[in-house]
Amino acid sequence: MLAIIGGSGLTKLANLEVSRRLAARTPYGDPSGAITCGKIGQSDVLFLARHGYGHTIPPHEVNYRANLWALKDAGADSVVSVASVGGIRNDIWPGAILLPHQVIDYTWGRPSTFFEGPGAPVNHIDCTETYSRVMRARLLNAAAAAGERVTDGGVYAATQGPRLETAAEIHRLERDGADIVGMTGMPEAALAREIGMEYAALTVVANYAAGRGDSEHAVPLDKIGAVLEEAMGRVRRIIEKLCEQ
Numbered sequence: 001m002l003a004i005i006g007g008s009g010l011t012k013l014a015n016l017e018v019s020r021r022l023a024a025r026t027p028y029g030d031p032s033g034a035i036t037c038g039k040i041g042q043s044d045v046l047f048l049a050r051h052g053y054g055h056t057i058p059p060h061e062v063n064y065r066a067n068l069w070a071l072k073d074a075g076a077d078s079v080v081s082v083a084s085v086g087g088i089r090n091d092i093w094p095g096a097i098l099l100p101h102q103v104i105d106y107t108w109g110r111p112s113t114f115f116e117g118p119g120a121p122v123n124h125i126d127c128t129e130t131y132s133r134v135m136r137a138r139l140l141n142a143a144a145a146a147g148e149r150v151t152d153g154g155v156y157a158a159t160q161g162p163r164l165e166t167a168a169e170i171h172r173l174e175r176d177g178a179d180i181v182g183m184t185g186m187p188e189a190a191l192a193r194e195i196g197m198e199y200a201a202l203t204v205v206a207n208y209a210a211g212r213g214d215s216e217h218a219v220p221l222d223k224i225g226a227v228l229e230e231a232m233g234r235v236r237r238i239i240e241k242l243c244e245q
């Protein structure tokens, strides 16, 4: 079964026919909220709002382990993470949808593995390709079927937040090879891999990153809401097609 984790701008899926809400408990604590269970078309789907349904949980306080554990426990074997990001390259403009193929983790202090604590085995999972090839291909097919443009590939820099970056930090991320920057991509992607879930991220560019484009002197935060609202309509159409596959 497919699970969707919605980020900023996507706290509910309008096209989801809700059958029930599941208040899950996990050995890692509580997830961000109840899991919404339902159908999109003929497909069973689970939905979870990463920042809570009232958007109250900042990126560094999201319980990523509980979220993924709860979704798996509820029957999910694949995950599409929807996340808003800043565009580092000038040709990655606000409103663009990008399917990253790689991630660099700059976060710190977040519980980031299931393999720790009493009784847990030592385990080094392979992260060469953290995002699932299968899910990426399915999302690209779904976008084509929906007639929505999605940029195939990009390097996601996961920063700690909750503050946005300095212009110099963005320059450094670009030198490191990053194309987009967001605050929730890790440890989520690695944790999904640790528990064997097929995981890919569909990222929506909310703004140019600090120092780029019209964010040259400041990120225009007042514009982000409208950009995300429009783009999430396209994301919903892609997810609809994904559920028809």
Ligand code: HPA
Pocket: 084, 085, 086, 087, 159, 164, 165, 181, 182, 183, 206, 207, 208, 209, 210, 219
């Ligand atoms: N930086 C980090 N995370 C983000 C940004 C950004 O510019 N925009 C949306 N999420």
